[in-house]
Amino acid sequence: MERREFLKKCVMVIAGASVPLSALTLIDPKKVLAANPDIQWAFLVDTTKCVGCGFCVKACKTENDIPFDAHVSRTWVERYVYTKDDRRYVDSPNAALYGFTESRIDLGRGEFKEIDPKNVGKAFFVPKLCNHCSSPACTQVCPVGATYKTDDGVVLVDRTWCIGCGYCIMACPYAARFFHPVLHVADKCTFCYHRLSKGLDSACVNACPFGARKMGNIHDIDDPITKIIMNERVGVLKDEFGTKPQAFYIGLAQEVR
Amino acid sequence: MKSHVWRPLYVVIAFVVALLVFRFFYVPNDFGSGKRGFMYSFHRKSNVMEWKNQPAKYGTSGRERMHEYCSACHGAIVKLRSEKLHGIIPCEDCHGPAKNHPEDPEKLSIDRSRELCLRCHTDLPYTTSERKRIPGINPKTHNTGLECVKCHNPHNPSLEGMK
Numbered sequence: 001m002e003r004r005e006f007l008k009k010c011v012m013v014i015a016g017a018s019v020p021l022s023a024l025t026l027i028d029p030k031k032v033l034a035a036n037p038d039i040q041w042a043f044l045v046d047t048t049k050c051v052g053c054g055f056c057v058k059a060c061k062t063e064n065d066i067p068f069d070a071h072v073s074r075t076w077v078e079r080y081v082y083t084k085d086d087r088r089y090v091d092s093p094n095a096a097l098y099g100f101t102e103s104r105i106d107l108g109r110g111e112f113k114e115i116d117p118k119n120v121g122k123a124f125f126v127p128k129l130c131n132h133c134s135s136p137a138c139t140q141v142c143p144v145g146a147t148y149k150t151d152d153g154v155v156l157v158d159r160t161w162c163i164g165c166g167y168c169i170m171a172c173p174y175a176a177r178f179f180h181p182v183l184h185v186a187d188k189c190t191f192c193y194h195r196l197s198k199g200l201d202s203a204c205v206n207a208c209p210f211g212a213r214k215m216g217n218i219h220d221i222d223d224p225i226t227k228i229i230m231n232e233r234v235g236v237l238k239d240e241f242g243t244k245p246q247a248f249y250i251g252l253a254q255e256v257r
Numbered sequence: 258m259k260s261h262v263w264r265p266l267y268v269v270i271a272f273v274v275a276l277l278v279f280r281f282f283y284v285p286n287d288f289g290s291g292k293r294g295f296m297y298s299f300h301r302k303s304n305v306m307e308w309k310n311q312p313a314k315y316g317t318s319g320r321e322r323m324h325e326y327c328s329a330c331h332g333a334i335v336k337l338r339s340e341k342l343h344g345i346i347p348c349e350d351c352h353g354p355a356k357n358h359p360e361d362p363e364k365l366s367i368d369r370s371r372e373l374c375l376r377c378h379t380d381l382p383y384t385t386s387e388r389k390r391i392p393g394i395n396p397k398t399h400n401t402g403l404e405c406v407k408c409h410n411p412h413n414p415s416l417e418g419m420k
Binding site: 048063103122124139146147156192193194195200 | 375
């Protein structure tokens with residue numbers, strides 16, 4: 001064998017050996033999905049579209065029988081107002097059940113703050129609800145096994161089994177849980193599980209005239225909501241808590257937590 | 258062993274047995290954890306179906322499908338709605354939940370209050386918000402005490418067609 005030929009063959013063998021066998025098989029995304037075909041519900045909030053009308057809160061309370069006059073709600077809308085002299089105000093009067101019909105800020109305890117319209121820098125509305133976390137702190141702390149995460153990713157409360165101790169209400173970093181004033185058990189957003197399983201949208205998604213609230217299956221890459229979450233700049237609330245929230249927000253500000 | 262050791266031990270054993278018997282009857286036998294494991298989903302499995310079987314109140318989802326459903330009987334009114342203005346609002350937002358209408362409820366309770374309109378049409382000084390695109394009024398000076406629907410047509414709110 002000539003020297004030139006020997007070197008040529010050596011290079012070929014080394015190049016061939018360095019390609020692992022697995023790199024030659026093409027990965028079919030459909031096959032990967034088929035291995036994990038289940039549903040994982042996720043929520044998408046477009047804060048840039050919200051006008052704070054509160055129809056979502058009204059629909060939620062009606063659909064899920066939460067008393068209107070009780071100061072608890074499964075979902076709520078927050079108003080953020082930044083003034084030009086660098087002050088920030090947040091409020092959510094009555095969980096925005098009746099929308100925002102006054103420009104003054106509700107500071108709580110019956111106090112209000114009127115802001116000069118010329119001083120308003122920017123302002124926006126942020127709808128909030130249970131994040132249905134992948135690692136929910138609330139289900140971990142339940143001493144009786146009354147709250148749990150379903151296989152399709154929704155965190156539910158077993159109303160017949162809950163003893164109303166309130167651990168989960170304390171554990172939720174998003175304050176999404178509350179004590180049901182009539183049933184005396186912990187209560188929270190269920191993503192309208194009874195509606196989802198009937199093929200309907202959740203009550204709040206259904207009620208939003210502006211398309212600020214959407215829901216989809218993030219295990220389905222053809223789902224329009226999944227596409228937005230994958231392709232656009234979305235954020236989650238309190239990422240540092242490690243709960244892996246499944247409610248994604250478009251247009252988050254640093255102050256929104 | 259002497260009886261002074263056995264006697265309290267009997268009490269303890271009896272207590273443990275009683276506890277196990279109580280647990281056997283009290284804890285539902287479908288208690289278990291889903292595929293997410295013990296930490297996040299230790300629960301009574303039949304509860305999932307209980308939640309699924311709750312009755313729904315609001316009807317067909319999606320604005321278009323709702324218009325379709327309502328126009329089967331109320332076609333003239335649905336046609337009147339201008340797509341760009343109030344056409345974006347689902348019927349049930351003002352007319353109330355109508356899943357099993359016209360059987361139950363037979364008649365919907367329409368919210369004609371001023372407060373309902375003010376949810377969107379209160380003028381707020383937020384130039385950067387989407388809210389500013391919606392025409393707004395000051396509720397304290399704009400025809401106080403009158404229902405908005407006395408002058409404005411909620412289905413076609415364009416000011417040209419005002420009553």
